[in-house]
Amino acid sequence: MSQKILLSAKEIEIILHRLACQLIENHQNFEETVLVGIQPRGIFLAERIQQILQNEYKIPEVKTGRLDITFYRDDFRRSEKPLEANKTKIDFLVEDKRVVFIDDVLYTGRSIRSALTAIQSFGRPKEIELLTLIDRRFSRHLPIQPDYNGRQVDAINEEKVKVNWVENAGEDCVYLVNK
Protein backbone atom coordinates (compact mmCIF):
# COMPACT_ATOMS: atom_id res chain seq x y z
CA MET A 1 0.00 0.00 0.00
CA SER A 2 1.43 3.36 -0.98
CA GLN A 3 0.08 6.81 -0.41
CA LYS A 4 0.84 10.29 -1.62
CA ILE A 5 -0.20 13.63 -0.25
CA LEU A 6 -2.93 15.37 -2.22
CA LEU A 7 -3.39 18.35 0.08
CA SER A 8 -1.22 19.56 2.93
CA ALA A 9 -2.48 21.32 6.04
CA LYS A 10 -1.59 24.72 4.54
CA GLU A 11 -3.41 23.97 1.29
CA ILE A 12 -6.45 22.74 3.21
CA GLU A 13 -6.51 25.99 5.19
CA ILE A 14 -6.42 28.11 2.04
CA ILE A 15 -9.17 26.01 0.45
CA LEU A 16 -11.39 26.24 3.54
CA HIS A 17 -11.12 30.01 3.48
CA ARG A 18 -11.94 30.12 -0.22
CA LEU A 19 -14.97 27.86 0.29
CA ALA A 20 -16.12 30.06 3.19
CA CYS A 21 -15.83 33.17 0.99
CA GLN A 22 -17.76 31.50 -1.82
CA LEU A 23 -20.51 30.62 0.65
CA ILE A 24 -20.65 34.24 1.87
CA GLU A 25 -20.94 35.42 -1.73
CA ASN A 26 -24.16 33.43 -2.13
CA HIS A 27 -25.57 33.43 1.39
CA GLN A 28 -24.48 36.83 2.82
CA ASN A 29 -25.40 36.79 6.53
CA PHE A 30 -26.67 33.18 6.67
CA GLU A 31 -30.02 34.19 8.16
CA GLU A 32 -31.92 31.81 5.90
CA THR A 33 -29.10 29.28 5.45
CA VAL A 34 -28.14 26.18 7.43
CA LEU A 35 -25.08 23.95 7.06
CA VAL A 36 -25.58 20.19 7.31
CA GLY A 37 -22.54 17.93 7.70
CA ILE A 38 -23.02 14.41 6.38
CA GLN A 39 -22.08 11.72 8.91
CA PRO A 40 -19.60 10.30 9.57
CA ARG A 41 -16.81 12.37 8.00
CA GLY A 42 -18.53 15.46 6.66
CA ILE A 43 -19.16 16.79 10.17
CA PHE A 44 -15.54 17.86 10.70
CA LEU A 45 -15.52 19.89 7.50
CA ALA A 46 -18.91 21.43 8.35
CA GLU A 47 -17.73 22.51 11.79
CA ARG A 48 -14.48 23.96 10.38
CA ILE A 49 -16.41 26.02 7.84
CA GLN A 50 -18.80 27.14 10.57
CA GLN A 51 -15.89 28.28 12.76
CA ILE A 52 -14.22 30.17 9.94
CA LEU A 53 -17.47 31.93 9.03
CA GLN A 54 -18.21 32.90 12.63
CA ASN A 55 -14.73 33.70 13.92
CA GLU A 56 -12.92 35.14 10.92
CA TYR A 57 -15.72 36.61 8.83
CA LYS A 58 -17.78 37.63 11.89
CA ILE A 59 -21.06 36.13 10.82
CA PRO A 60 -23.17 36.16 14.01
CA GLU A 61 -24.63 32.65 13.85
CA VAL A 62 -24.25 29.89 11.31
CA LYS A 63 -26.64 27.08 12.18
CA THR A 64 -24.92 23.73 11.67
CA GLY A 65 -26.33 20.23 12.01
CA ARG A 66 -25.27 16.64 11.49
CA LEU A 67 -27.21 14.26 9.29
CA ASP A 68 -26.84 10.49 9.42
CA ILE A 69 -27.89 8.74 6.21
CA THR A 70 -27.47 5.09 7.28
CA PHE A 71 -31.18 4.25 7.26
CA TYR A 72 -31.62 5.88 3.83
CA ARG A 73 -28.78 4.12 2.04
CA ASP A 74 -29.51 2.02 -1.02
CA ASP A 75 -27.08 -0.77 -0.12
CA PHE A 76 -28.85 -2.13 2.99
CA ARG A 77 -28.54 -5.97 2.89
CA ARG A 78 -26.28 -5.56 -0.17
CA SER A 79 -23.05 -4.42 1.37
CA GLU A 80 -20.79 -7.01 2.97
CA LYS A 81 -20.10 -5.04 6.12
CA PRO A 82 -22.96 -4.16 8.48
CA LEU A 83 -23.93 -0.50 8.05
CA GLU A 84 -22.91 1.63 10.99
CA ALA A 85 -25.31 4.33 12.14
CA ASN A 86 -24.24 7.66 13.63
CA LYS A 87 -26.01 10.43 15.47
CA THR A 88 -28.27 12.85 13.65
CA LYS A 89 -28.37 16.23 15.34
CA ILE A 90 -30.50 18.81 13.60
CA ASP A 91 -32.10 21.04 16.20
CA PHE A 92 -33.63 23.51 13.76
CA LEU A 93 -36.32 23.30 11.11
CA VAL A 94 -35.14 23.20 7.50
CA GLU A 95 -38.57 24.24 6.22
CA ASP A 96 -38.04 27.04 3.68
CA LYS A 97 -34.32 27.26 4.54
CA ARG A 98 -31.39 27.19 2.13
CA VAL A 99 -29.50 24.02 3.04
CA VAL A 100 -25.83 23.42 2.25
CA PHE A 101 -24.80 19.76 2.46
CA ILE A 102 -21.15 19.37 3.43
CA ASP A 103 -19.13 16.19 2.87
CA ASP A 104 -15.41 15.49 2.60
CA VAL A 105 -15.30 13.41 -0.59
CA LEU A 106 -17.81 13.23 -3.43
CA TYR A 107 -17.37 9.86 -5.13
CA THR A 108 -20.34 7.89 -6.55
CA GLY A 109 -22.93 10.42 -5.37
CA ARG A 110 -24.96 7.76 -3.60
CA SER A 111 -24.44 9.24 -0.12
CA ILE A 112 -25.74 12.57 -1.34
CA ARG A 113 -28.74 10.84 -2.94
CA SER A 114 -29.48 9.30 0.47
CA ALA A 115 -28.99 12.64 2.19
CA LEU A 116 -31.47 14.29 -0.19
CA THR A 117 -34.09 11.78 0.97
CA ALA A 118 -33.09 11.96 4.63
CA ILE A 119 -33.31 15.74 4.90
CA GLN A 120 -36.96 15.63 3.87
CA SER A 121 -37.78 14.21 7.31
CA PHE A 122 -36.93 17.62 8.72
CA GLY A 123 -39.11 19.69 6.40
CA ARG A 124 -39.08 21.04 2.86
CA PRO A 125 -35.96 23.11 2.23
CA LYS A 126 -36.14 26.05 -0.15
CA GLU A 127 -33.04 24.79 -1.94
CA ILE A 128 -30.16 22.42 -1.33
CA GLU A 129 -26.53 22.99 -2.35
CA LEU A 130 -23.51 20.74 -2.03
CA LEU A 131 -20.04 21.60 -0.77
CA THR A 132 -17.21 19.06 -0.91
CA LEU A 133 -13.51 19.18 -0.18
CA ILE A 134 -12.57 16.59 -2.80
CA ASP A 135 -14.50 15.84 -5.97
CA ARG A 136 -13.52 12.53 -7.54
CA ARG A 137 -14.79 13.31 -11.00
CA PHE A 138 -15.45 10.58 -13.58
CA SER A 139 -16.58 8.13 -10.85
CA ARG A 140 -20.17 9.28 -10.42
CA HIS A 141 -23.05 6.76 -10.52
CA LEU A 142 -25.70 9.47 -10.31
CA PRO A 143 -26.20 12.93 -11.86
CA ILE A 144 -24.97 14.83 -8.78
CA GLN A 145 -22.35 17.62 -8.86
CA PRO A 146 -20.93 19.92 -6.17
CA ASP A 147 -21.77 23.64 -6.06
CA TYR A 148 -18.63 24.46 -4.05
CA ASN A 149 -15.56 22.33 -4.48
CA GLY A 150 -12.13 22.24 -2.85
CA ARG A 151 -10.10 20.20 -5.31
CA GLN A 152 -10.96 17.99 -8.26
CA VAL A 153 -9.17 14.67 -8.34
CA ASP A 154 -8.87 12.09 -11.08
CA ALA A 155 -8.51 8.84 -9.21
CA ILE A 156 -9.10 5.32 -10.46
CA ASN A 157 -11.41 2.97 -8.56
CA GLU A 158 -8.54 1.04 -6.95
CA GLU A 159 -7.37 4.24 -5.30
CA LYS A 160 -8.86 5.72 -2.18
CA VAL A 161 -8.98 9.32 -1.05
CA LYS A 162 -8.39 9.58 2.69
CA VAL A 163 -9.15 12.83 4.47
CA ASN A 164 -7.58 13.27 7.89
CA TRP A 165 -8.62 15.99 10.32
CA VAL A 166 -6.93 17.10 13.51
CA GLU A 167 -10.20 16.16 15.26
CA ASN A 168 -10.14 12.48 14.22
CA ALA A 169 -6.57 11.71 13.12
CA GLY A 170 -4.35 14.34 14.71
CA GLU A 171 -3.43 16.14 11.44
CA ASP A 172 -5.01 17.97 8.56
CA CYS A 173 -4.04 16.15 5.38
CA VAL A 174 -5.56 14.52 2.32
CA TYR A 175 -3.92 11.37 0.95
CA LEU A 176 -4.37 9.36 -2.21
CA VAL A 177 -3.97 5.75 -1.12
CA ASN A 178 -3.13 2.96 -3.53
CA LYS A 179 -4.79 -0.22 -2.26
Next chain:
Amino acid sequence: MGELSVNHLLGIKYITKEDVDLIFETADHFKEVINRPIKKVPSLRDITIANLFFENSTRTRLSFELAEKRLSADVVNFSAASSSVKKGETLIDTVNNILSMKVDMVVMRHPNPGAGVFLSQHVNASIVNAGDGAHEHPTQALLDSYSIREKLDEVAGKNVVIVGDILHSRVALSNIFALKLQGANVKVCGPKTLIPKHIEKLGVEVETNLRKALEWCDVANMLRVQNERMDISYFPTTREYVQQFGLNKNLLDSLDKEITIMHPGPINRGVEITSDVADSDHAIILDQVQNGVAVRMAVIYLLASKIKQ
Protein backbone atom coordinates in the same frame (compact mmCIF):
# COMPACT_ATOMS: atom_id res chain seq x y z
CA MET B 1 -21.39 -1.39 15.03
CA GLY B 2 -21.43 -5.08 14.35
CA GLU B 3 -24.26 -7.47 13.79
CA LEU B 4 -26.38 -9.73 15.98
CA SER B 5 -25.09 -13.18 16.89
CA VAL B 6 -28.50 -14.69 16.09
CA ASN B 7 -30.82 -14.84 13.07
CA HIS B 8 -33.98 -14.92 15.20
CA LEU B 9 -34.99 -13.23 18.44
CA LEU B 10 -36.54 -16.17 20.28
CA GLY B 11 -35.67 -15.21 23.82
CA ILE B 12 -33.16 -13.28 25.88
CA LYS B 13 -31.46 -16.52 26.93
CA TYR B 14 -30.30 -17.05 23.34
CA ILE B 15 -28.56 -13.68 22.93
CA THR B 16 -25.40 -12.10 24.34
CA LYS B 17 -24.56 -8.93 26.23
CA GLU B 18 -23.03 -7.56 23.00
CA ASP B 19 -26.32 -8.18 21.20
CA VAL B 20 -28.18 -6.22 23.89
CA ASP B 21 -25.68 -3.33 23.63
CA LEU B 22 -26.00 -3.29 19.84
CA ILE B 23 -29.80 -3.28 20.03
CA PHE B 24 -29.76 -0.38 22.51
CA GLU B 25 -27.27 1.64 20.47
CA THR B 26 -29.40 1.15 17.37
CA ALA B 27 -32.56 1.97 19.33
CA ASP B 28 -31.00 5.32 20.34
CA HIS B 29 -30.85 6.26 16.65
CA PHE B 30 -34.43 5.14 16.05
CA LYS B 31 -35.66 7.02 19.11
CA GLU B 32 -34.32 10.17 17.44
CA VAL B 33 -36.04 9.15 14.19
CA ILE B 34 -39.48 8.68 15.80
CA ASN B 35 -39.28 12.14 17.34
CA ARG B 36 -38.81 13.82 13.94
CA PRO B 37 -41.63 15.60 12.13
CA ILE B 38 -41.53 12.71 9.63
CA LYS B 39 -41.03 9.55 11.64
CA LYS B 40 -40.13 7.16 8.88
CA VAL B 41 -37.00 5.75 7.24
CA PRO B 42 -36.92 3.71 4.02
CA SER B 43 -34.49 0.97 5.15
CA LEU B 44 -36.83 -2.03 4.93
CA ARG B 45 -38.74 -1.11 1.79
CA ASP B 46 -38.00 -4.54 0.26
CA ILE B 47 -38.87 -6.57 3.36
CA THR B 48 -42.28 -8.08 4.11
CA ILE B 49 -43.21 -8.94 7.68
CA ALA B 50 -46.14 -11.05 8.91
CA ASN B 51 -47.47 -10.43 12.40
CA LEU B 52 -49.01 -13.68 13.60
CA PHE B 53 -50.96 -13.30 16.80
CA PHE B 54 -52.39 -16.53 18.11
CA GLU B 55 -53.18 -14.78 21.37
CA ASN B 56 -54.74 -11.40 22.13
CA SER B 57 -52.60 -8.31 22.31
CA THR B 58 -53.11 -4.61 21.80
CA ARG B 59 -49.95 -2.87 22.88
CA THR B 60 -47.35 -5.33 21.58
CA ARG B 61 -49.11 -5.77 18.28
CA LEU B 62 -49.53 -2.05 17.70
CA SER B 63 -45.96 -1.41 18.77
CA PHE B 64 -44.58 -4.02 16.37
CA GLU B 65 -46.79 -2.79 13.54
CA LEU B 66 -45.72 0.82 14.07
CA ALA B 67 -42.05 -0.20 14.28
CA GLU B 68 -42.35 -2.13 11.02
CA LYS B 69 -44.18 0.67 9.24
CA ARG B 70 -41.69 3.29 10.42
CA LEU B 71 -38.97 1.18 8.81
CA SER B 72 -41.06 1.11 5.60
CA ALA B 73 -41.58 -2.66 5.65
CA ASP B 74 -44.70 -4.17 4.12
CA VAL B 75 -46.85 -5.59 6.88
CA VAL B 76 -49.52 -8.28 6.93
CA ASN B 77 -51.50 -9.00 10.07
CA PHE B 78 -53.03 -12.23 11.11
CA SER B 79 -55.02 -13.10 14.17
CA ALA B 80 -55.94 -16.65 15.07
CA ALA B 81 -59.55 -15.77 15.85
CA SER B 82 -60.32 -15.14 12.16
CA SER B 83 -58.15 -17.76 10.49
CA SER B 84 -57.91 -21.31 9.23
CA VAL B 85 -56.29 -22.31 12.52
CA LYS B 86 -59.89 -22.71 13.64
CA LYS B 87 -60.35 -25.24 10.81
CA GLY B 88 -57.53 -27.42 12.12
CA GLU B 89 -54.47 -26.23 10.19
CA THR B 90 -51.12 -26.88 11.90
CA LEU B 91 -48.75 -24.07 12.87
CA ILE B 92 -46.09 -25.07 10.33
CA ASP B 93 -48.67 -25.30 7.53
CA THR B 94 -50.11 -21.92 8.42
CA VAL B 95 -46.71 -20.27 8.46
CA ASN B 96 -45.42 -22.00 5.32
CA ASN B 97 -48.52 -20.85 3.46
CA ILE B 98 -47.82 -17.30 4.51
CA LEU B 99 -44.12 -17.60 3.65
CA SER B 100 -44.88 -18.93 0.16
CA MET B 101 -46.32 -15.47 -0.48
CA LYS B 102 -42.76 -14.17 -0.10
CA VAL B 103 -42.70 -13.03 3.51
CA ASP B 104 -39.22 -12.47 4.98
CA MET B 105 -39.88 -12.18 8.69
CA VAL B 106 -42.47 -13.46 11.15
CA VAL B 107 -43.39 -11.79 14.43
CA MET B 108 -45.33 -14.32 16.45
CA ARG B 109 -47.24 -14.45 19.70
CA HIS B 110 -48.40 -17.90 20.69
CA PRO B 111 -49.95 -19.40 23.84
CA ASN B 112 -47.53 -22.35 23.85
CA PRO B 113 -44.03 -21.97 25.33
CA GLY B 114 -41.36 -22.77 22.75
CA ALA B 115 -43.57 -22.09 19.73
CA GLY B 116 -41.04 -19.61 18.35
CA VAL B 117 -38.08 -21.97 18.74
CA PHE B 118 -40.08 -24.79 17.13
CA LEU B 119 -41.04 -22.60 14.20
CA SER B 120 -37.49 -21.34 13.67
CA GLN B 121 -36.35 -24.93 13.19
CA HIS B 122 -38.96 -25.71 10.56
CA VAL B 123 -39.48 -22.66 8.40
CA ASN B 124 -37.21 -20.46 6.38
CA ALA B 125 -37.76 -16.97 7.81
CA SER B 126 -36.49 -14.75 10.56
CA ILE B 127 -38.64 -15.24 13.67
CA VAL B 128 -39.27 -12.66 16.38
CA ASN B 129 -40.92 -13.99 19.50
CA ALA B 130 -43.61 -11.56 20.66
CA GLY B 131 -44.49 -13.74 23.64
CA ASP B 132 -44.77 -17.53 23.87
CA GLY B 133 -46.97 -18.70 26.74
CA ALA B 134 -45.30 -18.31 30.13
CA HIS B 135 -41.86 -18.64 28.54
CA GLU B 136 -40.31 -15.44 27.11
CA HIS B 137 -41.24 -12.00 25.83
CA PRO B 138 -37.82 -10.74 24.75
CA THR B 139 -38.73 -7.37 23.23
CA GLN B 140 -40.62 -6.40 26.42
CA ALA B 141 -37.55 -7.22 28.53
CA LEU B 142 -35.34 -5.26 26.15
CA LEU B 143 -37.55 -2.18 26.26
CA ASP B 144 -37.76 -2.45 30.07
CA SER B 145 -33.95 -2.51 30.34
CA TYR B 146 -33.69 0.26 27.75
CA SER B 147 -36.06 2.39 29.85
CA ILE B 148 -34.03 1.73 33.00
CA ARG B 149 -30.86 2.68 31.10
CA GLU B 150 -32.53 5.87 29.91
CA LYS B 151 -33.78 6.84 33.37
CA LEU B 152 -30.81 5.73 35.51
CA ASP B 153 -27.98 5.87 32.91
CA GLU B 154 -27.10 2.21 33.24
CA VAL B 155 -28.53 -1.15 34.17
CA ALA B 156 -25.39 -2.72 35.66
CA GLY B 157 -25.36 -2.65 39.45
CA LYS B 158 -28.98 -1.48 39.80
CA ASN B 159 -31.36 -3.24 42.17
CA VAL B 160 -34.54 -4.30 40.43
CA VAL B 161 -37.51 -6.01 42.02
CA ILE B 162 -40.15 -7.74 39.92
CA VAL B 163 -43.42 -7.84 41.83
CA GLY B 164 -46.50 -9.96 41.30
CA ASP B 165 -47.41 -13.04 39.33
CA ILE B 166 -43.97 -14.44 38.51
CA LEU B 167 -45.28 -17.94 37.86
CA HIS B 168 -47.35 -17.11 34.79
CA SER B 169 -45.24 -14.25 33.53
CA ARG B 170 -43.07 -14.39 30.43
CA VAL B 171 -42.22 -10.76 31.11
CA ALA B 172 -40.69 -11.78 34.44
CA LEU B 173 -38.58 -14.57 32.96
CA SER B 174 -37.26 -12.49 30.06
CA ASN B 175 -36.60 -9.58 32.41
CA ILE B 176 -34.63 -11.81 34.78
CA PHE B 177 -32.46 -13.04 31.90
CA ALA B 178 -31.98 -9.54 30.50
CA LEU B 179 -31.21 -7.86 33.82
CA LYS B 180 -28.79 -10.58 34.94
CA LEU B 181 -27.06 -10.44 31.53
CA GLN B 182 -26.42 -6.73 32.06
CA GLY B 183 -25.20 -7.11 35.63
CA ALA B 184 -28.23 -5.89 37.61
CA ASN B 185 -29.30 -7.40 40.94
CA VAL B 186 -32.74 -8.94 40.78
CA LYS B 187 -35.32 -9.89 43.40
CA VAL B 188 -38.76 -11.29 42.79
CA CYS B 189 -41.61 -10.53 45.15
CA GLY B 190 -45.10 -11.98 45.35
CA PRO B 191 -47.28 -14.55 47.07
CA LYS B 192 -45.38 -17.82 47.50
CA THR B 193 -47.95 -19.59 45.35
CA LEU B 194 -47.08 -17.33 42.40
CA ILE B 195 -43.30 -17.75 42.64
CA PRO B 196 -41.94 -20.77 40.79
CA LYS B 197 -39.96 -23.29 42.84
CA HIS B 198 -36.17 -23.19 42.34
CA ILE B 199 -36.27 -19.71 40.81
CA GLU B 200 -33.14 -18.92 42.88
CA LYS B 201 -31.23 -21.02 40.37
CA LEU B 202 -31.62 -18.15 37.89
CA GLY B 203 -29.58 -16.00 40.27
CA VAL B 204 -32.47 -14.05 41.79
CA GLU B 205 -33.57 -13.70 45.40
CA VAL B 206 -37.10 -14.23 46.64
CA GLU B 207 -38.76 -11.69 48.93
CA THR B 208 -42.32 -12.08 50.15
CA ASN B 209 -42.54 -8.72 51.94
CA LEU B 210 -43.25 -5.89 49.51
CA ARG B 211 -42.03 -3.14 51.85
CA LYS B 212 -38.65 -4.82 52.35
CA ALA B 213 -38.32 -5.36 48.61
CA LEU B 214 -39.07 -1.70 47.90
CA GLU B 215 -36.62 -0.50 50.54
CA TRP B 216 -33.91 -2.50 48.74
CA CYS B 217 -34.63 -1.59 45.13
CA ASP B 218 -33.94 1.26 42.67
CA VAL B 219 -36.60 0.05 40.26
CA ALA B 220 -39.86 -1.82 40.86
CA ASN B 221 -41.44 -3.59 37.91
CA MET B 222 -45.08 -4.24 38.85
CA LEU B 223 -46.61 -7.14 36.95
CA ARG B 224 -50.26 -7.74 36.27
CA VAL B 225 -52.06 -10.60 37.96
CA GLN B 226 -52.86 -12.84 35.01
CA ASN B 227 -56.27 -14.11 35.98
CA GLU B 228 -56.77 -15.62 32.53
CA ARG B 229 -53.87 -18.02 33.06
CA MET B 230 -54.95 -19.12 36.55
CA ASP B 231 -56.64 -22.49 36.55
CA ILE B 232 -56.84 -22.61 40.36
CA SER B 233 -56.96 -20.03 43.13
CA TYR B 234 -53.45 -18.84 43.97
CA PHE B 235 -54.49 -16.33 46.62
CA PRO B 236 -57.67 -16.08 48.71
CA THR B 237 -59.10 -12.83 47.38
CA THR B 238 -58.03 -9.91 45.20
CA ARG B 239 -58.54 -7.68 48.23
CA GLU B 240 -55.99 -9.66 50.21
CA TYR B 241 -53.54 -9.53 47.28
CA VAL B 242 -53.92 -5.74 47.09
CA GLN B 243 -53.26 -5.39 50.81
CA GLN B 244 -50.03 -7.36 50.65
CA PHE B 245 -48.63 -6.74 47.17
CA GLY B 246 -50.44 -3.68 45.81
CA LEU B 247 -48.32 -0.56 45.44
CA ASN B 248 -50.01 2.61 46.73
CA LYS B 249 -48.98 6.20 47.37
CA ASN B 250 -48.78 5.83 51.17
CA LEU B 251 -46.37 2.93 50.89
CA LEU B 252 -44.25 4.78 48.33
CA ASP B 253 -44.19 7.98 50.42
CA SER B 254 -43.16 6.09 53.54
CA LEU B 255 -39.90 4.96 51.89
CA ASP B 256 -36.95 7.25 52.49
CA LYS B 257 -35.86 7.19 48.82
CA GLU B 258 -37.22 7.59 45.34
CA ILE B 259 -37.75 4.53 43.24
CA THR B 260 -38.67 4.17 39.59
CA ILE B 261 -41.95 2.39 38.91
CA MET B 262 -42.46 0.29 35.79
CA HIS B 263 -45.38 -1.74 34.49
CA PRO B 264 -45.55 -3.73 31.25
CA GLY B 265 -49.30 -3.07 30.90
CA PRO B 266 -52.16 -3.53 30.75
CA ILE B 267 -52.61 -2.08 34.25
CA ASN B 268 -55.26 -3.34 36.62
CA ARG B 269 -55.68 -0.01 38.37
CA GLY B 270 -56.27 -0.52 42.08
CA VAL B 271 -54.89 -4.07 42.07
CA GLU B 272 -51.11 -4.25 41.61
CA ILE B 273 -50.77 -0.47 41.47
CA THR B 274 -53.07 2.41 42.44
CA SER B 275 -53.94 5.18 39.98
CA ASP B 276 -52.07 7.91 41.84
CA VAL B 277 -48.85 5.88 41.65
CA ALA B 278 -49.35 4.85 38.02
CA ASP B 279 -49.86 8.49 37.02
CA SER B 280 -47.07 9.91 39.22
CA ASP B 281 -43.67 11.21 38.13
CA HIS B 282 -42.00 8.09 39.48
CA ALA B 283 -43.77 5.92 36.93
CA ILE B 284 -42.13 5.55 33.51
CA ILE B 285 -44.94 3.40 32.15
CA LEU B 286 -45.62 5.58 29.10
CA ASP B 287 -41.89 6.00 28.42
CA GLN B 288 -41.73 2.22 28.27
CA VAL B 289 -44.41 2.24 25.59
CA GLN B 290 -42.58 4.88 23.53
CA ASN B 291 -39.26 3.10 23.91
CA GLY B 292 -40.99 -0.11 22.83
CA VAL B 293 -41.33 1.20 19.28
CA ALA B 294 -37.67 2.28 19.08
CA VAL B 295 -36.39 -1.02 20.53
CA ARG B 296 -38.57 -3.08 18.20
CA MET B 297 -37.38 -1.02 15.23
CA ALA B 298 -33.81 -1.81 16.27
CA VAL B 299 -34.51 -5.55 16.61
CA ILE B 300 -36.29 -5.76 13.27
CA TYR B 301 -33.67 -3.63 11.50
CA LEU B 302 -30.77 -5.70 12.83
CA LEU B 303 -32.45 -9.02 12.03
CA ALA B 304 -33.44 -7.81 8.56
CA SER B 305 -29.86 -6.81 7.81
CA LYS B 306 -28.97 -10.50 8.16
CA ILE B 307 -31.55 -11.69 5.63
CA LYS B 308 -29.66 -12.55 2.45
CA GLN B 309 -30.62 -10.79 -0.76
